[in-house]
Amino acid sequence: MENLESRGHLLTEQINPESHNLDSLSPLEIVDLFNQEDAKTLKAIAEARTSLAAAIEAGSNALSRGGKLYYVGAGTSGRLGVLDAAECPPTFCTSPELVQGIIAGGAGALVRSSEDLEDLPEDGESAIAYHQITNLDIVIGITAGGTTPYVHGALQAAKERGATTIAMSCVPNEQVAIDADLDIRLLVGAEVLAGSTRLKAGTATKMALNIISTGVMVRLGKVYGNRMIDVSVTNTKLRDRAIRILCDLTDLNRQQAQELLQRSKQKVKLALLMEWTGLNAEDGEQLLQKYHGNLRLAVQSNL
Template sequence: MLEHLTTEARNPASEHLDSLTPLELVRLINEEDAKCTEAVADEAEHIAKAIEVIAHRLSHGGRLIYIGAGTSGRLGLLDAAECPPTFRSDPSQVVGIIAGGPSAMLKAVEGAEDSTTLAAEDLQKLNLSNSDVLVGIATSGRTPYVIGGMDYARSVGAYTIGLACNRESLLKSRADISIIPVVGPEVLSGSTRMKAGTATKMVLNMLTTGAMVQMGKTYGNLMVDMNASNVKLLERAKRIVSALTELASEEAAKLLAACQGEVKTAITSHRLGVTAEEARVILHATNGHLRAALESMGRLNGHAANGHTTVNGHASNGHSSNGSH
């Protein structure tokens, strides 16, 4: 029952919430929010294991699918939506589903989270398979919609990860991995959009960022596989290319344009003195890992006796044909 859930309990520190000054209220909420970091840290090993599984599945054609209701569903949708611009991932690779459908993102759909069958229908529409990973997000750990989705996922052989904020939850019995940051009672009793929502977002950030890093979407801490879909991101892409090629901003922009906006391709092309097409071949051979491409080209493609490099059957004289040098 709800009254036994930690997230539904009254927080002794906020029993006089309505008597606090704005500054006192801010300080109290901030103190409580600080507990989220420790709660998430306690789940580090489980989160790391989940990252390994997600990266493996995504690398082999599977998908990461979030499912949740209310705040949990909205956070899953948000994290999924941010992957394509950040990591140039296909929009179908990381997907969010919310109880009640897309309209529930902005307005609550009454009763949707109480259905144990709607989730299965939603997952069937996505053709959920045993190649996919389903992350069921439910602060309480008992939301019927999420439980139903997890049961369906297990029936088709999908890998299941349960994310909740209450130690003893039904989700654990449905999950291959359970991630349970226990943040304690909310400042506003039962308002799990607060600490529970914050901890949930922290975990989701780790899952997708960690998986994408494992898949070679970064070089150091730079977004080398980003999708420059607006002015801000284009400027960031130019800065990254400039930083890793030592080209002036204007030349970096020309190189990036010649490579269809592909940051990793542009960097590989310039650093190895090959065409954009050849750079893509090299990156493909290293599963998209830029560092491996830059460090292992000789082993992967061989060197001609005259010092020229052979790429995909073509000799390169160390100068890019895209005019970037």
């Protein structure tokens, strides 16, 4: 891990020549500059495509064998991990325990800066112990500059417990080496505001987490085509989405789709299986369990 005095050479800390006159720009010029720089996040994601694919594979393997996915970070990186984890239950009807975000400073750090806590590797180690992480789990350590002691401590502790470890950072390997099973580098370049990694680095990290978590859930059978078939029907918007999915994928009208959703206990995946196979809810649930929740395989087996 890098010395505190030596971090000025890091890509995330360097000065962006395109924004040297940032304080002299008009509002429109600021917008144009950000738009120009943010385009680099797409290139960074493209260059990390193979490692992102490997993360999806590792994540789906871990969860399919009964493990959990943990994001670990401090500051912006930690908040992005918590955000992605929080979106999984409503989107994919997963339990809150399946994908979890761990942030230095705990829940309070989500709304109040606590960046000083990122300097304690032992706190990262303690977080891993507290969550009782095992060899079935996968831990993604997020650190834009690659040097966050809290994340390094967590990754090391997770590795010692046999968990699969992934590092995600925005600096090249030759600047900071991170000990993890898989190393994802999102090289977006220097920030418009020097050192402010909530900007391009944060955007690229959010994009990468979107890809990983969605990809994992696709591999786990929680998506049919590009439809959110495991959506949690907990409010008016999501109920409307569930009904539209049923109408789009079947010949049912809205009234019929509502009735089917009721009979399937508000479970879109089960409703589709019942409609396509003629099974009742109980038999449909048993068939889905047999195929580990994969709707396509369950339907094909009943043809």
